[in-house]
Amino acid sequence: MARLTVNGVVREVDAEPDTPLLWVIREQIGLTGTKYGCGIAQCGACTVHVDGAAVRACSLPLSAIEPGQKIVTIEGLAPGADHPVQRAWAQLDVPQCGFCQPGMIMASAALLAQTPNPSEQQIRAEITNICRCGTYNRVLAGIKLAAEGGRPGRG
Amino acid sequence: MGVTARSSRPSRRSLLGGAAAGIFTLGFHIPLPAPADAATLGAAPVAPEVNAWVVVRPDETVVIRIARSEMGQGTLTGLAQLVAEELGCDWARVTTEYPTPGQNLARKRVWGDYSTGGSRGIRESNEYVRKGGAAARMMLVAAAAKGWGVPAEACRAEKGVITHAASGRSTTYGAVAGAAAKMEPPKDVVLKDPKDWTIAGQPLKRLDTLAKLDGSQVYGLDIQLPNLLNAAIRDCPVVGGTVKSFDAKAVAGMPGVRRVLQVGDSAVAVVADTFWRAKTALDALPITWDEGPNAAVSSQTIAATLREGLDAEQAFIGNKAGDVAGALKGAAKVVEAVYGVPFQNHATLEPMNATALWTPERCEVWTPTQNGEAALAATAEAAGLPATQCDVYKIHLGGGFGRRGATHDWVHQVVLIAKEMPGTPIKLIWTREEDMTHGRYHPVTQCRLRAALDEKGALTGLHMRISGQSILAAIAPQRMVDGRDPVTFQGLNPGGPEAAIGYTIPNLLVDHAMRNPHIIPGFWRGVNLNPNAIYLECFMDELAHAAGQDPLDFRLKLMGNHPKHRAVLEAVAERIGWRTAPPAGVFRGLCQTMGFGSYVAGAAEVSVSDAGDLTIHRIVAATDPGHAVNPQQIDAQVAGSFVYGLSAALYGECTVKDGRIEQTNFDTYPVMRLDAMPAVEAILMPSGGFWGGVGEPTIAVAAPAVLNAVFAATGKRVRQLPLRNTDLRRA
Numbered sequence: 001m002a003r004l005t006v007n008g009v010v011r012e013v014d015a016e017p018d019t020p021l022l023w024v025i026r027e028q029i030g031l032t033g034t035k036y037g038c039g040i041a042q043c044g045a046c047t048v049h050v051d052g053a054a055v056r057a058c059s060l061p062l063s064a065i066e067p068g069q070k071i072v073t074i075e076g077l078a079p080g081a082d083h084p085v086q087r088a089w090a091q092l093d094v095p096q097c098g099f100c101q102p103g104m105i106m107a108s109a110a111l112l113a114q115t116p117n118p119s120e121q122q123i124r125a126e127i128t129n130i131c132r133c134g135t136y137n138r139v140l141a142g143i144k145l146a147a148e149g150g151r152p153g154r155g
Numbered sequence: 156m157g158v159t160a161r162s163s164r165p166s167r168r169s170l171l172g173g174a175a176a177g178i179f180t181l182g183f184h185i186p187l188p189a190p191a192d193a194a195t196l197g198a199a200p201v202a203p204e205v206n207a208w209v210v211v212r213p214d215e216t217v218v219i220r221i222a223r224s225e226m227g228q229g230t231l232t233g234l235a236q237l238v239a240e241e242l243g244c245d246w247a248r249v250t251t252e253y254p255t256p257g258q259n260l261a262r263k264r265v266w267g268d269y270s271t272g273g274s275r276g277i278r279e280s281n282e283y284v285r286k287g288g289a290a291a292r293m294m295l296v297a298a299a300a301k302g303w304g305v306p307a308e309a310c311r312a313e314k315g316v317i318t319h320a321a322s323g324r325s326t327t328y329g330a331v332a333g334a335a336a337k338m339e340p341p342k343d344v345v346l347k348d349p350k351d352w353t354i355a356g357q358p359l360k361r362l363d364t365l366a367k368l369d370g371s372q373v374y375g376l377d378i379q380l381p382n383l384l385n386a387a388i389r390d391c392p393v394v395g396g397t398v399k400s401f402d403a404k405a406v407a408g409m410p411g412v413r414r415v416l417q418v419g420d421s422a423v424a425v426v427a428d429t430f431w432r433a434k435t436a437l438d439a440l441p442i443t444w445d446e447g448p449n450a451a452v453s454s455q456t457i458a459a460t461l462r463e464g465l466d467a468e469q470a471f472i473g474n475k476a477g478d479v480a481g482a483l484k485g486a487a488k489v490v491e492a493v494y495g496v497p498f499q500n501h502a503t504l505e506p507m508n509a510t511a512l513w514t515p516e517r518c519e520v521w522t523p524t525q526n527g528e529a530a531l532a533a534t535a536e537a538a539g540l541p542a543t544q545c546d547v548y549k550i551h552l553g554g555g556f557g558r559r560g561a562t563h564d565w566v567h568q569v570v571l572i573a574k575e576m577p578g579t580p581i582k583l584i585w586t587r588e589e590d591m592t593h594g595r596y597h598p599v600t601q602c603r604l605r606a607a608l609d610e611k612g613a614l615t616g617l618h619m620r621i622s623g624q625s626i627l628a629a630i631a632p633q634r635m636v637d638g639r640d641p642v643t644f645q646g647l648n649p650g651g652p653e654a655a656i657g658y659t660i661p662n663l664l665v666d667h668a669m670r671n672p673h674i675i676p677g678f679w680r681g682v683n684l685n686p687n688a689i690y691l692e693c694f695m696d697e698l699a700h701a702a703g704q705d706p707l708d709f710r711l712k713l714m715g716n717h718p719k720h721r722a723v724l725e726a727v728a729e730r731i732g733w734r735t736a737p738p739a740g741v742f743r744g745l746c747q748t749m750g751f752g753s754y755v756a757g758a759a760e761v762s763v764s765d766a767g768d769l770t771i772h773r774i775v776a777a778t779d780p781g782h783a784v785n786p787q788q789i790d791a792q793v794a795g796s797f798v799y800g801l802s803a804a805l806y807g808e809c810t811v812k813d814g815r816i817e818q819t820n821f822d823t824y825p826v827m828r829l830d831a832m833p834a835v836e837a838i839l840m841p842s843g844g845f846w847g848g849v850g851e852p853t854i855a856v857a858a859p860a861v862l863n864a865v866f867a868a869t870g871k872r873v874r875q876l877p878l879r880n881t882d883l884r885r886a
């Protein structure tokens with residue numbers, strides 16, 4: 001049994017130590033907002049925060065998580081989905097199919113936590129998640145809007 | 156009769172502990188499996204349906220039924236806008252649901268065609284869905300009028316409120332919905348003139364955004380059912396090969412493993428309590444394959460077959476005018492070039508998946524599909540049950556792009572597995588590796604173009620010989636016409652409302668030598684319009700240069716009879732500033748085509764560094780789709796289509812070695828990311844009078860516009876895609 005702190009809740013999980021954190025989150029804990037897209041740290045669909053930093057959970061084995069590390073998934077990013085990134089996303093209607101978006105949002109939130117006012121250059125370099133629907137320009141606009149604090153509410 | 160016969164049952168959303176439902180949240184129920192004795196159709200509805208398209212709940216929520224599939228393209232919102240427009244309801248109270256294909260079958264296809272592809276969602280169904288909305292409005296008004304004892308014509312409806320001005324009375328849709336359901340459906344339904352639209356045609360927010368922001372949107376990958384087990388599968392890496400043997404005992408004792416089984420002739424699956432354990436055991440499972448004769452095929456052997464087709468005697472004719480051979484013989488100058496495109500994988504970000512529950516009496520499947528009816532047919536066939544004893548619950552797609560429409564190979568697989576474990580729901584997820592190597596690929600073709608120019612540099616003749624794969628021959632042979640695949644000629648047809656060539660060339664021959672390798676092709680967003688636009692529009696650029704003319708002027712001379720093609724081309728030329736000098740170091744290219752009923756043109760600005768690195772600064776696209784239902788969604792579709800088209804043109808290539816696809820994941824099949832994304836400007840110029848698609852046509856103009864700009868920048872013609880195989884450093 002491993003002990004994980006996910007979205008502020010301590011969970012006992014029963015999984016082999018080499019199980020990727022992604023599948024522990026999805027299958028043992030049952031939070032399915034974090035997605036599987038490639039399994040080899042290429043696409044970013046599985047992005048979660050570990051102690052505030054964006055990590056690709058598909059390539060992080062359960063055994064690599066230290067006791068006490070805080071894991072945050074898309075479900076726990078902000079109460080009421082009220083994170084500035086989520087507000088900006090709603091305002092700009094960023095998602096298309098939406099499958100990449102939990103990862104995009106988590107990566108963007110971590111970027112802004114680290115660099116509150118990123119330049120366009122920094123955003124392009126830092127956000128390497130794959131979106132096959134092609135929402136990139138709205139993602140770019142969304143991060144800029146969120147950096148300005150976003151405007152309250154939707155539409 | 157209510158269509159959501161089980162809507163009183165708990166939804167998956169609540170079972171998953173998902174987000175709070177707001178009025179903008181989708182009202183999709185992901186139904187639990189039916190108890191064996193449930194009457195699945197005709198059970199007591201929660202709220203009466205006014206007609207097949209519209210349910211109004213007592214709380215005034217309007218449920219609009221959508222037959223097509225939402226895969227990110229916004230068709231759900233667009234179709235709901237059309238129904239709501241005619242219904243005259245309050246848009247803020249609109250929610251949507253998918254009637255199941257089984258219900259459609261039971262109700263004699265009252266919702267029509269479920270297939271979502273070919274950019275058809277809106278253009279083919281707009282009339283009957285609008286009529287559905289209008290008929291419901293007339294029945295609601297008639298019910299109110301009857302209650303008041305006044306003529307229906309004296310009443311009006313707006314935003315879900317019906318008023319009788321003369322007596323000052325008013326009521327709501329929700330209050331009269333029950334009575335309306337009992338009214339005779341009207342015989343004559345008059346639709347609004349699009350110029351009077353207030354909901355349709357507006358840049359409204361999507362209905363499905365909020366659930367996509369907090370992880371609560373349920374995709375096929377996320378389906379959870381009581382007692383569900385997970386399956387991982389490996390199909391023979393060589394199409395046409397079969398399973399020779401596998402050693403189930405070697406993995407039977409691994410954690411969580413419940414079952415190791417062969418699926419059909421060619422695949423092996425492991426069923427376990429979790430997907431990760433199923434996949435881990437499958438990776439450890441010794442399997443030997445009988446790869447069959449296709450194991451000898453490679454990209455090189457395929458290319459040789461296609462090259463032979465470029466010169467073959469026999470070819471199917473797609474477009475013919477005048478005498479090309481004569482024109483070439485009498486030409487002042489003959490220009491010739493050979494182009495080619497490789498296989499492409501759809502690479503939807505959500506890999507193929509489905510969940511199935513089989514019992515001897517009934518089979519139910521939960522899956523993301525672009526065509527619920529085809530998924531139902533695949534379910535029934537694999538289940539060995541009549542379709543009336545099966546159903547499919549459509550789940551939001553994590554991308555479709557054509558992969559999840561025409562063939563339902565993964566549905567077949569999951570049902571075969573579930574059939575071996577009656578009563579247990581089985582969720583099958585393909586790994587990315589399985590998805591990459593068992594796609595339905597963009598077909599491989601080559602094209603030789605030969606053109607005749609006269610002494611003034613005018614184009615007098617053109618022969619386009621396409622050699623290569625036919626999609627229809629592989630997956631829809633019933634749609635072939637006398638052995639010919641009409642889809643091959645997309646964008647090159649002599650006329651018609653769908654995909655006509657935009658030039659008048661006095662002597663023209665477009666023909667197709669069909670050469671079909673064993674790799675299975677499929678409809679890949681943009682389909683054959685993509686290569687055809689590259690072939691013709693890059694070659695047009697070559698001809699303009701050979702004739703010493705400006706590429707825009709050269710084209711315009713041939714477009715006198717094609718005013719709509721011409722209008723979009725002139726629009727992008729104007730916006731990109733074609734007649735003015737670009738900034739230093741920046742070069743331009745442009746192109747136009749027609750497909751999926753829409754006229755499209757593109758123009759790009761690029762630069763190429765001394766090291767040969769390409770930067771695409773800006774792309775302008777113009778679309779004339781006839782009518783525009785939601786301009787904001789069209790804008791997103793255009794930008795998205797560029798990402799998809801440019802990913803293929805710049806990086807994408809599936810190669811074949813020893814009969815199998817070599818690329819297995821995004822490390823070897825790179826796609827466009829944010830760092831390479833250009834600014835996109837979409838010009839929407841609906842000229843009215845027809846309904847064209849918007850999900851696909853613009854994809855075809857991204858690549859030729861960029862390739863023509865690359866030539867302007869470097870003097871290098873990229874004729875074999877993807878572009879990354881060409882060294883762009885100046886010689």
Ligand code: FES
Binds near residue numbers: 047
């Ligand atoms: S699933 Fe982890 S990066 Fe793709």
Ligand code: FES
Binds near residue numbers: 130131133134
């Ligand atoms: S929105 Fe579909 S993959 Fe990004």
